[in-house]
Amino acid sequence: MKKSEVCVIVSIIIFIFSLAYITSLGGLGYLPPVDVRKLAQIYLSSTYNPFEPTNTSSGYESVTAIVWDFRGLDTFFETAVFYGAIIASIAVYRGVSISTKKKPIGMSPIAKTITRLSTVLIPTVAASIAFHGHLTPGGGFQAGSVATVVIVLIVMVFGLRKVILKGLTKPKILLLRSLGLVGIGLTAIGLVLAGLVIGVNAYIFQNQAKPIAHISYPMWIDDILVGGSLLLFNLFEFVAVMAGFALVLMLFSIEEEEVRKVIK
């Protein structure tokens, strides 16, 4: 074993043990208790509470309720930061065009067949994560990143040119991403707009009725719990995250020679 490898092992062991020792001494702040805390009790009791309609979110899932209802503005700005990063990547790659004249080079028929099967299975899982985001663990971001995996697979196995020849071009994905963002924005201010029209009070990021704002998104549609704005937010976030990630990955997969021609 080389000297550098020994150094790596020793430093990893020292790091792990010192971190564990500091944490057990309380050096990283006080350790949270194991039992359910007061704040968690409030969240759990108001996530789904049909007996108190003005103090409830409308899904069974606390995490989605916290992310898109109790702390909706936080998530909105997180989404904004994420799209800022994606816009920066697009700006770096501005002017880079992908020539579709050359024949697309793909992998072996085995890889192609497996990928064809995955193009049905993975989006199904992603859609179930997005549509059930307010009922079971999951949500828009999770579903979007799962769906991105299939686009990565297709780009890697069939080649980027094949994807573009099939019609999945950069402007179309940008349009999809913008539609997702506009959807998130409109859902956030939807009740305010409706309130302006019919002349009642409403808040931004309001989901269910509040004591002085008696307007709300539908909680149940025909015996199905739809979760009001949670389902809409999850769906639009799913589209936006999938399109954003797919766009960046497609830009990354362009050959270096083509990029060099423009960047130089």
Add this chain to the structure above:
Amino acid sequence: MIEIFTLAFLMLVSIASVIAAFKAIIEKDMVRAIVYSAIQSAMYALIFYVLMAPDIVLVYIPVSVGITPAILLFVTKKTERYDGD
């Protein structure tokens, strides 16, 4: 009993993740290093699942096993595959 089993499982998975991280650091072939890094991330996903954070698991698996290795593979394709001394 179940607590001891959970803690033992967590310890095992944590040690496996540390070994995978070590292999990823010392590996000269970037593609193999990316695979080791994905194994380490899969171990972390198991830890998240045992610690009852299914939301994090659902986002951690596609991002760390699917998207991050894909980005790193594209970057490796654009630069060099083998790390020289």
